[in-house]
Amino acid sequence: MKGYIITLVCVIVVGAVLEILTPEGKFKKYIKPILGIMIVLTVVAPLLKSIDFNDKLDLFPNNETSQQYYNDVYQNNVARIFSNKLEENIVEYLKRKGISVSDCHVTADLKDQSTVITKVEITAKDKSPLIKEMISSEFGINKECIFIYE
Numbered sequence: 001m002k003g004y005i006i007t008l009v010c011v012i013v014v015g016a017v018l019e020i021l022t023p024e025g026k027f028k029k030y031i032k033p034i035l036g037i038m039i040v041l042t043v044v045a046p047l048l049k050s051i052d053f054n055d056k057l058d059l060f061p062n063n064e065t066s067q068q069y070y071n072d073v074y075q076n077n078v079a080r081i082f083s084n085k086l087e088e089n090i091v092e093y094l095k096r097k098g099i100s101v102s103d104c105h106v107t108a109d110l111k112d113q114s115t116v117i118t119k120v121e122i123t124a125k126d127k128s129p130l131i132k133e134m135i136s137s138e139f140g141i142n143k144e145c146i147f148i149y150e
Helices: 002-021 028-050 064-096 129-139
Strands: 101-111 114-124 146-149
Touching: 002 028, 064 101, 064 114, 064 129, 114 129, 129 146
Parallel strands: 114 146
Antiparallel strands: 101 114
16 A cells, blocks of 8 residues: 555656646647546556456356357257248248148258258148158158147
């Protein structure tokens, strides 16, 4: 604490001396703000030393928990994008076959770097079992995972 007070007093004294010795003119208007910043930094420096920024600002953590979190987010995004694209493809395929579809929802999971389709729900005007056959053969989806609703 004694060293801190001596440093603060020295900064203030040096600042006062510089202000007195600086001639009037262009430089005088720059000296006051610079001295003010130096005094503020001297006062704040001990507070900044007491804060451990490494724990607070861990922007790019490199531990197992964060790696698992980012891996889970990645897998969820891949599965979501895959599901959305497959939904579009199924609706387009059924439209080409003349079947009107009002809704299609695909549930998929990413397991061991491969996508597993767990459920396909289709709302169509025609509830023909032929739709299951067509989707299963065209997209390689297990028939037990396909549900058709009217």
